[in-house]
Amino acid sequence: MDLEEAEEFKERCTQCAAVSWGLTDEGKYYCTSCHNVTERYQEVTNTDLIPNTQIKALNRGLKKKNNTEKGWDWYVCEGFQYILYQQAEALKNLGVGPELKNDVLHNFWKRYLQKSKQAYCKNPVYTTGRKPTVLEDNLSHSDWASEPELLSDVSCPPFLESGAESQSDIHTRKPFPVSKASQSETSVCSGSLDGVEYSQRKEKGIVKMTMPQTLAFCYLSLLWQREAITLSDLLRRFKELFINGEKLLELQMPKTCSLRTFLLPLVRFVEEDHIPYINAFQHFPEQMKLYGRDRGIFGIESWPDYEDIYKKTVEVGTFLDLPRFPDITEDCYLHPNILCMKYLMEVNLPDEMHSLTCHVVKMTGMGEVDFLTFDPIAKMAKTVKYDVQAVAIIVVVLKLLFLLDDSFEWSLSNLAEKHNEKNKKDKPWFDFRKWYQIMKKAFDEKKQKWEEARAKYLWKSEKPLYYSFVDKPVAYKKREMVVNLQKQFSTLVESTATAGKKSPSSFQFNWTEEDTDRTCFHGHSLQGVLKEKGQSLLTKNSLYWLSTQKFCRCYCTHVTTYEESNYSLSYQFILNLFSFLLRIKTSLLHEEVSLVEKKLFEKKYSVKRKKSRSKKVRRH
């Protein structure tokens, strides 16, 4: 009877012109095809109606429309496949070569499906899993002999084709002959066929797909794909500086390098929404409905964490049993020499420091192919945190040059200041104090902006996620409310404030010679901190302090704890600056610095004494 009442309402929907009405639990009519909730209330003709009947009406009404309402049947892994596909597309748009999407990621994914027994194998997990938990009424379909083939067909990634084709591919193969009518009445449900079971599944030795895992896949393919990619805008910026800068730097620049293939921007690009991650599901085809348990699988309310993705990358690499990755040689972007260059420019340090970082890389053996290349089958599978390591090397060099004990660097700055005043025509000496003042200001501004932008981040998708069909109108109404309120308040905001997305860049700071307010230190010389001795140059500073005195003997990852107050203010500032650039925890960088020092002063570590040491520097 109640259903008939919903059908009594024969007006066309104002938004989609359909005549298909349901009742919300408040008794309002809502359009079942576009979820537009009207302001019209159901006219209660019978006074003996109890309020609950409306909800019942909703349920009954929906049961009838199951086939159209519920959309396609789909599996969780398909959802991830779709997301990976979109992420690969986004990477392509950021300048990564198309091979990444078509070959590397595709193959990794196929291998994953096979290894996790979801497809490309004889007994996919679904044949056992789906009967008891997912579908209660699939007795009629129990004789599905062709299921493995069907599934592998389904799971065949659409990456081989172009984007448009793969979309249509999904459309054509969708309609499964399964109905899930009984599900809406059970308390746990999901839009995907195996969502409930998937969220409960815990199998040893199998890496389960999660949202962070998609990024691990992306990174893994980027790592594999380290070879030549067209030089992007970044390199152009490099070149501009070379014209004014040192010649020797030009020689060290590799002719080909993949600028985007490192983890840092990946994390940051996600944060800046250049790579679909948060709410990636909202680009699913209209007919792929998400609700219930799918919410926990695809809905995510945190940004990826560097360490987490790093760990997952190693995990996935090992799980997929991948062979040794292509070598990372000196002409690779991931090589510390090149990354150091990039970060030196980014934080406005003199180019001359590059030869020192190269020297440290050489002495520690961190530039060697075997050290840098990821080999998942090796005994202790680990990959280098290329960007963190490069930054740690810079920190070590800064410590070698300036000691960073809150006094020596300032006395060196006094010398440099005096020298620069006297010799205005010469190449200026690098003045640590001046650099600090400029960087501090730029860093604080950047950080403030970053925090503000984070606070303004909009997490919720246009497609609200709900637990069950009963919640659906509520969720949509909430969404509509929020949109309306936002619309209202956007009129109070000046139009300039709502500028479009900024274009992705691997640089966050820009330093050019022309900018008079913000001195560019790239061309400054290190003469003030080095002294000649015979054929070689020595650092004026002859002392060094170690970030860590002791390392754990066990193989735990915990190297040392970073207690800020124990360290000098300049060291703290430098760590904060770099860890902000990389969006990592300061303690992680501190740990990496300790590891670089461990390699650099290997012999002295056994003596366990605070050491003094002077370092020879090749004359340049």
Place this chain on the structure above:
Amino acid sequence: MSDFSEELKGPVTDDEEVETSVLSGAGMHFPWLQTYVETVAIGGKRRKDFAQTTSACLSFIQEALLKHQWQQAAEYMYSYFQTLEDSDSYKRQAAPEIIWKLGSKILFYHPKSNMESFNTFANRMKNIGVMNYLKISLQHALYLLHHGMLKDAKRNLSEAETWRHGENTSSREILINLIQAYKGLLQYYTWSEKKMELSKLDKDDYAYNAVAQDVFNHSWKTSANISALIKIPGVWDPFVKSYVEMLEFYGDRDGAQEVLTNYAYDEKFPSNPNAHIYLYNFLKRQKPPRSKLISVLKILYQIVPSHKLMLEFHTLLRKSEKEEHRKLGLEVLFGVLDFAGCTKNITAWKYLAKYLKNILMGNHLAWVQEEWNSRKNWWPGFHFSYFWAKSDWKEDTALACEKAFVAGLLLGKGCRYFRYILKQDHQILGKKIKRMKRSVKKYSIVNPRL
């Protein structure tokens, strides 16, 4: 900053707050403890970035509001609306109220905002959850009142009054009472306007009867609306005042007195000086026995010893036959002059001078000494310094004379204030000063004549 949201969560987090305060000890506040407790509550897991950014967003809004940057506040507010969809159900439930408070403040001050947008916002927020409908309706009505839209405010209140949804809780009952009382207050306003109109009209005027009828109708509705509220313990000054005014107007003196007595003496009500003032003013009009007035003011004296009614209290006490009342009269005067705000009150000084002399003449030296003992350390510096003598004389010679007399009585003729005033040669006051000198010699407590 986060305390704000905690506070708003209401009953849900009450338990947690109690725990926190227990942990941190009485009267101490450790902001870090809250975050610690939070991490314990979620089992040591990292807080979701969603929670982090929205709470950061909240602090940014609060900061912007504090600095009156309405534009910025609106920008952050745009993002803050998503807390309505928070997956944490506690936070989701608390969100509408926070959003209403912040949003209405922004819309109230933002230069681009107008009446219409405020109304739209209020109506939207009212319907977001049943929990806040009444509260928002009431505040919406107050906003309309602020802008002089009396009719709209009244309509709003009437709508809220008849609104029934969800469970009936005790907090809601109070809200409904409040809403009704505000409606009553609005009716009182029209009533008193009508009354004004009536007073201007001639009794023989043909319109007189119609207006009088109107006045009567209004009062009947209003009293029903207000009377429910003022029975609940609380501070309801404007409601009580208007209610009593109407009762009095219609000759229901007993009813009015009962309301006021109840308002002043019911122990469940918070201590409220105004309650006693209303009662006193009401009783004064009835010409009751003195003792009744004294008993009312005695309580007021305990709450606000510096109130201007205390001088009236003193005159009542002075006239009383009872000795203890007369002693209290002295206490009251000293009490009034203890307050910095009353130091230049010439009436108080005049009363004190006169009364001191009377009392000393009446051989009650002990009373004076009792009062003086606790004040002799600080009154000389507070009232009778050389500086005050000079400036008082310059500003108000009459005041200076009264003060000098009191100073002389209390501190003896050697007192600097007294001596300074004596030295001043003043034609008109010359006689008075001479008389004063004689009295001081005779009665000063410093040289008690034996």
